[in-house]
Amino acid sequence: MTYIPANTVQDNRATGSIKLYGPEAFAGMRKAGRVAAECLDMVAGLVKPGVTTGEIDDKIYEFVAAAGAVPATMYYRGYRHSSCISINEVVCHGIPGDRELKDGDILNIDVTAFVDGWHGDTSRMYIAGDAPLKARRLVDVTYEAMMMGIAAIKPGATTGDLGHAIQAFAEGHSYSIVRDFCGHGVGKVFHDAPNILHYGRAGTGLAFKEGMIFTVEPMINAGKFAVKLKSDGWTAVTKDRSLSAQFEHSVGVTATGVEIFTTSPTGRHKPPYA
Ligand code: MF3
Ligand code: CO
Ligand code: CO
Numbered sequence: 001m002t003y004i005p006a007n008t009v010q011d012n013r014a015t016g017s018i019k020l021y022g023p024e025a026f027a028g029m030r031k032a033g034r035v036a037a038e039c040l041d042m043v044a045g046l047v048k049p050g051v052t053t054g055e056i057d058d059k060i061y062e063f064v065a066a067a068g069a070v071p072a073t074m075y076y077r078g079y080r081h082s083s084c085i086s087i088n089e090v091v092c093h094g095i096p097g098d099r100e101l102k103d104g105d106i107l108n109i110d111v112t113a114f115v116d117g118w119h120g121d122t123s124r125m126y127i128a129g130d131a132p133l134k135a136r137r138l139v140d141v142t143y144e145a146m147m148m149g150i151a152a153i154k155p156g157a158t159t160g161d162l163g164h165a166i167q168a169f170a171e172g173h174s175y176s177i178v179r180d181f182c183g184h185g186v187g188k189v190f191h192d193a194p195n196i197l198h199y200g201r202a203g204t205g206l207a208f209k210e211g212m213i214f215t216v217e218p219m220i221n222a223g224k225f226a227v228k229l230k231s232d233g234w235t236a237v238t239k240d241r242s243l244s245a246q247f248e249h250s251v252g253v254t255a256t257g258v259e260i261f262t263t264s265p266t267g268r269h270k271p272p273y274a
Contacts, residue, residue, distance in 0.1 A: 001016065001207075002017045002018070003017070003020050003209055004017045004020065005019070006020055006021040006187065009188040012192055012193040013191070013192060013195075015193070017193060018185070018194055019192065019211075019212075019213075020209055020210070020212060021187060021211045021213050021252065025211075026213075028117065029250060029261045030261055031115050031118065032069070032113050032119060032120030032261070033113075033120035033122065033250050033260075035064065035067045035120055036064075036113040036120035036121065036122045037120070037263060037264050037265060039060055039063045039064055039067075039111050039113065040109065040122060040124050040268070041265065041266050043056060043109055043126065047101065047126040048101065049101050049102055049105075050100055051100065051101050052098055053094070053096040053097060053099050053101070053107075054098060056083070056109065057081050057082050057083050057085065057096030058082075061074075061082040064082060064111070067113070068115070069114055069115040071083065071114070072112035072113070072114040072119050072121070073111075073112055076190065081095060081096050083109055084108070084110040085107055085108070085110075086108040086235075086244070086246070087099065088106060088107070088244075089241045089243060090235055091181070091227050091237060091238060091246070092236050092246060095234055103128060103129035103130060104128065104130060104132065105128040106128075106136075106243065106245065108125055108246045109126060110122070117188055118187060119189075119190050119250070121186050121217075121248060121262070122248050122262035123217065123248040124247055124248075124268075124270065125139045125245050125271060126271060126273070127139070127272070134243075138220065139271060141245075142170070142175075142218065142245035142247055143247050145169045145170045145198075145220060146216055146248070148166060149165050149198065150162075150216050150249060150258055150260065151165070151258075152164075153216075153257065153258040154253070154257045154258065155210050156207060156208065158202075158205040159196055159197065159205035159206045159208070160200040160201050160205035161205075162196065162198075162200075163196075163197045163201075164201055164202040166198045167198065175220045175222060176220070176221045177199040177218060177220060178218075179197075179225055180227045180236070181217075181219055181227075181236070182196055183196030183197075183214055183248075184196060184214060184215055187213045192214075194206055194212075196214050196215065196216060198216075198217075198218035198219070208253045209253060210253050210255050212252065213251070215248055215250050216248065216249055216251060217246060217247070217248030217249075218246065220245050221242050221244045222242040222243040223242025224238070224239065224240050224242070226238070248262075249262045249263070
């Protein structure tokens with residue numbers, strides 16, 4: 001594996017080279033991450049039965065624009081929206097539209113704020129009205145799993161350590177880890193090397209180094225891990241129609257551990273947010 005100084009905006013997924021960023025990049029990611037996190041805080045007040053996902057997406061656009069930023073998903077590979085909103089059996093990349101939230105829906109809202117050239121990529125789960133205990137448990141376990149993966153990050157530890165921490169915890173609750181989508185390098189490029197798998201064996205994979213910046217964004221299913229794509233070409237759903245949950249943070253490797261760029265400034269880490 002090659003680690004390179006991060007002085008380009010080149011997408012290195014083809015070469016596999018891993019960029020190592022310096023203090024200015026960490027400052028840029030802090031700012032972009034904060035805008036995205038504040039946006040997800042704002043969204044907490046919008047999620048309720050009767051509201052459409054399109055209305056939420058519009059408010060996300062307004063919030064990000066008012067912060068002087070741009071939603072990175074807008075026009076990304078033909079995508080046309082400010083967020084992805086993934087309800088119940090939707091694993092990821094749900095397209096905002098006319099769908100009204102119903103009491104008991106659980107949903108992931110994923111926002112990437114592009115601020116001064118940096119991408120703050122983060123998502124959280126939300127609950128419309130009251131959801132059954134089974135659904136709330138999946139949401140809690142998914143949040144804890146993401147945080148356990150992040151806690152495994154420090155120089156010298158590996159991507160396999162991160163994946164193993166998430167997988168062991170989620171499978172311990174009889175859930176499954178989605179294989180078809182993963183975390184990714186992030187920074188000046190939205191989706192960059194390396195791939196961050198949310199399952200794996202301890203001690204395997206790529207060694208973390210100070211200056212790496214990437215996302216941790218496990219998708220965890222109540223049933224089996226198989227996913228299928230709907231005919232719109234974006235929406236991924238569980239093949240067995242079981243519930244799916246996801247949280248996402250953008251993080252950077254420090255000299256001694258990890259910095260999270262997308263922490264909620266108001267403590268709205270996971271539902272309930274009231
Ligand atoms: N924000 C998503 C991620 O976590 C990517 C969404 S790309 C889109 O990587 F085009 F579907 F919006
Ligand atoms: Co995202
Ligand atoms: Co991401």
